[in-house]
Amino acid sequence: MLTDETLDSPPAPLEDDPFAQVDFPGLEKSLRRPRTLMNALLSGLVALMTAVALAPLLSVVIMLAWRGGKKLSLSVLTHLPPAPLEAGGGFGNAILGTAVMVGLATLAVVPFGVLIGVFLAEAPLENRLAQAVRFAAKVLTGFPSILAGVFAYGAVVLATGGFSALAGAVALSVLMIPTVVLTSEDAIRMVPARMREAALGMGATHTQTVFMVLLPTALPGILTGVMLAVARACGETAPLVFTALFSNYWITSGGRFDLMQPTASLAVLIYNFAGMPFANQVELAWAAALVLVLLVLAANLTGQALSRRQRQQS
């Protein structure tokens, strides 16, 4: 493959000039040579494929802005879903439902996940339990979200006898735990060793080191993980389809939150309305998709901004 073209020409008699045998024009980079041509072609191909891979993103964004933006208004954000063939309406209850379920799941997962992260970061690398937990968390990040729904169905819906916001929150928290655990571990490991050693050297106990040095320093990183988990949970549909189901009404009953009744969420609303043959519902699905993507993006960008802050710090 690497034969030099100068070898093809008969060797000239040796003269004083040591470079006489070198075919200088033959060493020039030229697209007419198969090797260089191949190189340029493959580079072009890879660039083209990357551009093609990004085309769907562009298309999704344009469609969301166009079809969703057309319908989006304040009243859409505060009204209840319309009945078939009814004009107007909105998805206020779905926004509230998503917020309640994701909020509940976050409250349940964060203390749990961060403490496990502390354990993983503090345990020696060869600790069996830590290795097992880390591996389980890694496998669980690829856990199909629908199976979290199946689990919550078996554990909550069948046990309590009905679809509920609580079951939805349980399903979402199963999906959030691995992200929170793994990112908190990373964030705590990124705390410079000298800070931990300084605290321990001053005679601090492990508990004091964790709460006064490690957690405050790792906070932006931990929050990044939490925001990523929240972003993912907001967009999840599969675990909610048959745990929280859907509802055309507000989650409150008699002026209080009722967590034990079927609850609407943005994602399930999009799924239900997208398949309906009514134009109004389809338009609402697009508007809800726009709101959902904006929510998810906001959570993602917050997370990224926080992680940038941590990187600058350390």
Place this chain on the structure above:
Amino acid sequence: MSDTATLAAPAAAAIARPPSRAQRISDRAFLAFCRGFAGLSLLLAAFIIFKIALTAAPAVREEGLHFLTSRTWDPNQGAYGILPEIWGTLYTSLLALIVGGAFGIAAAIFLAEGYLAAGVFAALKAFSLAYKPLWRDLPDRVEDLLRNLIELLAAIPSVVYGLWGLFVIIPLIRPACNWTHARLGWIPFFGTTLSGPGVLPAVLVLSIMILPTVTALSRDALVAVPAKLRMAAYGMGATRWETITAVILPTAARGLFGALVLAFGRALGETMALAMLVGNSNKISLSLFSPANTLAALLANNFPEAGPHEVRVLMYAALVLLGITLLVNVVGALILERATAGLRGAR
């Protein structure tokens, strides 16, 4: 570092004396508490699997292995079989892996080789701005932007892709598909017309959804190849692509393979986009244009209205899906772990 300064004062006051007995005990308790939580998380993982298996157990006893090989799904007659769903799950995931894998690895090479940064740098140099303070960072910034854009593909919820596929992809590809069927209908892959939802739209959207996974993990694998291998290849006169194909890709092969396996796992478990796009029909067909069904879509569509017996049968189907994805994910995670361990030796 400003944070540490503000935190130092109370922290120093609290730890500037030896720990009291109570503190030593609570310290032990806290460490035990953390370990307990970690153990609990393992128990939770086991409980999830156990719970699904337990709820499915009656159906497993009743239906047996016949469930896996039978082709009808009819709750009215109590006839249940998931062979079409197993076929549909594997078929769509495999096709999506081919498309998404090819584009994903191409994007990973594009990112890992720094083409974009080099291009921006060359453009800046043409205007002799390349070393000006304001512009110096631009190549890196553009490169980061591209990487974030590809990761953004993963941030878009699956149900939004489903909506997009329904209203953009299907109308877009339908004329081309039906034209292909009319001309090349004798090839099994084009054996039917596309009358709306079907395998091809599902595969296209699925491959977009797994692409960020492939790209992120493969880029990690490519970047982890020791620079001296690349330099040695360049030094021997290899072109950039001779280096990529002969040195870098083989060295990163295990990491790339792990990335593909994990992406395959994602594709197998992906639900909503498929439930909206695949057509939900119990057919086994090679045709790309025929409607089909997948295990996850079957669960999503049938669970909300299922009666007690159908719920148990669906749990059995969930158990099958769990088995397949768990196997694929564990294999992928192990491969990636060994890939990083292997490269550590090469460095």
